[in-house]
Amino acid sequence: MSHPRIFVVCGPSGVGKGTIIARLVHRFPHLFAHSVSHTTRPPRAGERDGVDYHFTTVEEMQRQVAAGKFVEHAIVHGNWYGTSLAALEQVRRSGRIGVLDIDVQGARSVRAANLPALVVFIAPPSVEELERRLRGRGTEDEAAVRKRLQTAAAEMEALRSEPHLFDAVVINEDLEEAVTQVQRLLQEDIEAAQRLS
Numbered sequence: 001m002s003h004p005r006i007f008v009v010c011g012p013s014g015v016g017k018g019t020i021i022a023r024l025v026h027r028f029p030h031l032f033a034h035s036v037s038h039t040t041r042p043p044r045a046g047e048r049d050g051v052d053y054h055f056t057t058v059e060e061m062q063r064q065v066a067a068g069k070f071v072e073h074a075i076v077h078g079n080w081y082g083t084s085l086a087a088l089e090q091v092r093r094s095g096r097i098g099v100l101d102i103d104v105q106g107a108r109s110v111r112a113a114n115l116p117a118l119v120v121f122i123a124p125p126s127v128e129e130l131e132r133r134l135r136g137r138g139t140e141d142e143a144a145v146r147k148r149l150q151t152a153a154a155e156m157e158a159l160r161s162e163p164h165l166f167d168a169v170v171i172n173e174d175l176e177e178a179v180t181q182v183q184r185l186l187q188e189d190i191e192a193a194q195r196l197s
């Protein structure tokens with residue numbers, strides 16, 4: 001493998017995708033590069049434009065999607081999210097492992113675009129534990145938690161009905177164990193990125 005693949009992470013809201021990615025980046029600080037997504041949702045406290053997301057408007061996003069500037073986009077909980085070709089190209093040029101934290105719809109688009117990617121579904125140990133984590137995080141109100149749990153059920157269903165979409169499923173029960181499993185899946189990509197760094 002001359003260049004690392006893009007690392008695509010899917011799974012329900014609150015399952016721990018962001019946490020796992022953060023731990024991996026911590027283990028290999030110079031090998032991963034976050035591809036910064038666009039979103040039309042308002043920034044949460046502490047989020048910075050151009051770093052956590054490119055915050056944009058629905059009108060601008062629609063225009064750029066129509067112009068073919070996005071490799072994937074999805075409307076989740078009424079907000080637009082997407083990954084621009086420019087953001088991915090920036091990662092590719094750097095020789096690092098680009099990380100995409102996207103929904104199942106996004107994973108379908110990555111597959112359709114034939115991008116070299118490792119697509120991993122992060123699953124919760126149980127629905128009850130997922131709900132506990134979502135509430136424990138305390139970033140969503142009751143209505144948002146319920147909406148996310150509904151979406152989670154649909155995503156778990158996609159895992160059952162479209163297993164070919166994913167290269168692997170990692171159950172995030174013990175966090176360190178889940179991170180180590182993902183690290184093993186990415187071993188060749190990590191080595192490729194190390195050679196290029």
Ligand SMILES: Nc1ncnc2c1ncn2[C@@H]1O[C@H](COP(=O)(O)OP(=O)(O)OP(=O)(O)O)[C@@H](O)[C@H]1O
Nearest residue numbers: 012013014015016017018019133137172173174175
């Ligand atoms: N293995 C684990 N055991 C217990 N708690 C965990 C574990 N992994 C993550 N968490 C906690 O669960 C909560 C949700 O995690 P996180 O925010 O990373 O989820 P996410 O999948 O990135 O969600 P979203 O898609 O909404 O951004 C956080 O409070 C995190 O600390």
